[in-house]
Ligand SMILES: NC(=O)c1ccc[n+]([C@@H]2O[C@H](COP(=O)([O-])OP(=O)(O)OC[C@H]3O[C@@H](n4cnc5c(N)ncnc54)[C@H](O)[C@@H]3O)[C@@H](O)[C@H]2O)c1
């Protein structure tokens with residue numbers, strides 16, 4: 374039974390989903406990094422929000438870990454490269470808390486425009502400070518949205534409902550989508566110059582770090598409002614403090630900080646500054662959504678191999694998973710066989726999908742073939758890490774498709790090219806079982822077995838008897854024997870399924886027989 378650790382505060386709904394699906398689950402929050410490293414080897418899955426930071430060291434210690442699930446959107450707390458290198462799927466829940474976060478941004482906008490938090494505190498202190506507050510009406514004002522993806526678009530929709538004018542900067546926002554959303558797509562400087570309020574909804578990446586900086590704040594209208602419910606680090610907090618102190622920025626509201634938890638900060642106590650402790654996603658509804666979603670996604674993957682919302686591997690829907698499984702297994706076996714038979718550095722890998730299989734989602738099959746291929750040299754590689762490793766090693770991977778298949782309903786052809794030559798193995802699924810139909814140019818019909826022997830020789834009478842005698846003398850029992858040849862007296866291929874691995878000494882004895890070109894063991 375797979376076992377999952379939930380290491381951040383999460384709705385109980387996640388635990389219920391895991392248990393209902395037969396997955397053992399431990400909820401242990403507030404662990405130090407060392408404590409996580411100590412216990413993580415016991416788990417197949419790790420479910421987090423933003424407090425746990427699964428970095429390279431945690432992932433390296435996680436010997437069994439197959440999946441990290443983020444109950445939320447941002448994955449900047451997770452070392453995705455380390456996870457990918459170790460073949461761990463990283464998945465998030467891209468929509469579950471988006472509405473809630475958009476609502477928090479609007480709440481922050483109103484709070485900043487009317488100074489609700491400070492007015493509330495002073496009123497409750499008995500001051501009745503009515504004459505100290507003169508807010509800003511949002512009606513007819515221009516809201517500048519930086520980052521118009523999921524949440525940015527939801528904020529736009531809500532701001533338009535408030536009868537604000539909305540302008541947006543997002544390099545990936547198409548003019549058509551801008552029109553559909555009812556926002557004006559503008560350049561970044563233009564946004565800073567025109568906006569009465571600015572709200573941020575981008576991830577923190579190289580291009581967005583300190584996107585609100587001193588220089589850009591200087592471009593803004595006096596009295597602008599700044600809201601950040603996306604990620605700390607998007608706003609230069611020191612420049613913002615100076616602009617607030619100078620009265621140039623009317624008010625600012627931050628839900629996120631460059632360093633979290635932010636327990637003391639130069640902005641704290643600054644007049645017209647509002648802070649919340651990364652509460653954007655913290656509603657009952659959003660937390661239930663992301664908890665259920667992440668647990669379902671992780672359970673799907675651990676129990677069926679279905680993958681959704683993964684950041685480092687192609688998706689496989691729950692409906693597709695059972696249909697793809699035999700082909701993924703076939704691709705893995707073709708790759709593993711090829712990896713053990715081709716010993717020179719590989720330059721190109723080409724996968725050709727023929728017949729019915731060409732209509733399916735072939736991404737997982739290609740990833741499985743690559744993983745099988747690389748396994749001979751890298752036993753730790755898997756479907757998640759293989760495409761990245763192949764890329765890093767300069768192996769070109771190509772795919773082609775044809776709806777026609779000559780001999781079977783579906784065929785997968787794996788071809789690899791080294792600096793010397795090309796090799797191809799073709800396989801199919803027959804009555805639910807994977808079979809080899811062509812091996813290095815020779816037609817055959819062979820099943821895959823855990824232990825096999827590949828022999829290439831010149832087709833001459835008497836060879837099979839000699840081979841059988843060598844294997845018999847070595848105590849190797851033959852399970853099946855598959856033969857094929859280019860043409861009479863030409864090159865012949867023999868694939869022998871045996872009950873135990875064939876060792877190097879036996880292979881050398883076979884190679885010593887005249888006209889034998891190769892004898893290689895294969896373990897699947
Ligand atoms: N405060 C919270 O609790 C909370 C909750 C949920 C999400 N978030 C954060 O909110 C942010 C937005 O989430 P989302 O779901 O809308 O993500 P998203 O991926 O749907 O949208 C992000 C948008 O930013 C745009 N973008 C990328 N680089 C840009 C750049 N240089 N300039 C302008 N735009 C750029 C992208 O094109 C995309 O449209 C993320 O950082 C996420 O982690 C915070």
Ligand SMILES: O=C(O)[C@H](O)COP(=O)(O)O
Pocket residue numbers: 422423424444445446447448470651652653654655
């Ligand atoms: O990216 C997110 O989903 C938000 O930042 C929410 O983070 P949290 O789950 O830690 O509240």
